[in-house]
Amino acid sequence: MSALICGSLAFDSIMVFHDHFKNHILPEKIHMLNVSFLVPEMRREFGGCAGNIAYNLKLLGSTPQIMATCGADFAPYAAHLDKLNISRQHIRHVEDSFTAQAFITTDLSDNQITAFHPGAMNFSHLNHVNQASDVTIGIISPDGRDGMLQHAREFQEAGTPFIFDPGQGMPMFDGNDLMAFVELADYVTVNDYEAELLQTRTGKTLDELAQLVKALIVTRGELGSHIYADGQVIDIPCARASEVLDPTGCGDAYRAGLLHGIANGMDWATTGRLASLLGAIKIAHRGGQNHAPSLNDIKQLFKAEFGYDFA
Template sequence: MRGKSLLAIGYPSLDYMIKVSDSVTFGQTTLIENDDNQCPNYGGCGVNIAYLVAQFSHKTGVAMRVGNDFQKTGYEKFLKDGQVNLEEVQQIKSVPTSSTRLIMNEAGDHITLFYPGAMESKFHQATSFDHLSEFDYGVVTVCEPQYGQAFVNQCIKEKHPLIFSMKADFTSMPVAYIDQVMQHSELIFMNEVEYSLLNDKLPQPVKAYLNNPITQGIIVTQGGQGSYIYTKQEEIIIPAVKQVAVVDTAGGGDAYIAGFLHGYFSGKDLSVCGEYGSVLSAFIIEKIGCLSNVPTLEQFTERHQKNYN
């Protein structure tokens, strides 16, 4: 392992992709077109980031609650084989792991159905993250609110650096919680829609969080239009990767963060970090499944050089 390390929290998810040709309407039968609709893809925002960063030989771990199917679905083995530390994983034996049904039409539009399972709030118990000190950063993604708050509180109390991945889910992430996390995050990631929403909802404009001594960068992704990196000194524009054969955009944002963090943990300039984020995201969205098209280091390097050198 090399460079910095991270412990990520968030909902785990067994993702089931369901492809349909017609619009889904209540009272009407819609045929499922893909044969693999009952084969799960492993995901969840925190898992996606931790797994992808680990593939670049950085130490990562996940903190989450899983259900009684964690082993039999192959989820546990997948993460272990990917060198993701599982010491902060709690198992609830009475219910399954949280899961997502992604219903996608031919235009690529999604309906997302989420089952919280073991991450439902009723399973929350007093939580101490005993292995937090073994990691350099705590990565905050969308999570059961009490669990997320416990993690953030411990990180702040122990002066443990945070990295924040925004999600426009104001039930799991109330505005006061978002404000607290952003005040204590070294890096903050969001997309352009979330950026606009937060400028309306937060007690101060998003860029104003750069005025605190902790926050070093706010990164706003814009899909095919690239991304912006705002720092205390400058604004960096990162062009998007060219010639991307988009199949499924799910997981693209998490992949951008993972690529960025690979660069950041390796001591790269922020502009290169943004390029790394764009390259890794391009690979992931070219196949169904948030972790189905992970490149080798050679493939990653070649595509980066082709687009940015």
């Protein structure tokens, strides 16, 4: 299986403020806000949806291809991908730009203040799906707006089945745009909040949207997920995590499970359970790419959790 993953590559700088934001932000002065937070803890992680999805697919023994754009500061990420033996063939370097970056400050109540710089993501339209070969399935995850629209059309023209995964990119699109994505895609995956937004913007119910694709997948956090397929709603349980440390990248891990299951002809119950398990493995580790189970570990965990083997 070779999946083409169109989406973002990013550096995540995560800082911890050892207090509560509310103690330092005065409501009556919000119109002239000027605050500074001392953050003695900081870590920098490799992230971005495309990078995270590819990382998890590699754990499953697949051969992911990343189609993304990066900036002049990409060298550490490039070395990371080389170490993982993940191809950089379709990662375009954009001069005079930064790789996308998120700067996240978290307080002791897990409130977050995030600044996101898209950088080279804005040039994702310079990449074209037909530049990749031997692709059996694709996914469009959050990326530059023009690139997402273009890649959806190109997947459809190439006859390559793909998942539409709008994620945090959904606010960039109106109802007509979202309907165009759904009509071009073979599969759609959203979380429960995005599902509500998708219905509001398109004017369609989940049942109506599901009729336009082979499957509509809605993740629901600790409640598991629902897969609308073949005229039914398949309830997927949430796999148990050894501990809950960091949800960053859990959705991407789940999507890797979807890609692997679809490409390998698994039934929806098994595909959803594999996706759920990958999310549970990830949440027990900080960052999107720091969990490192072997494929055999994943298979053993799957059987222990669900009572049967996956192919």
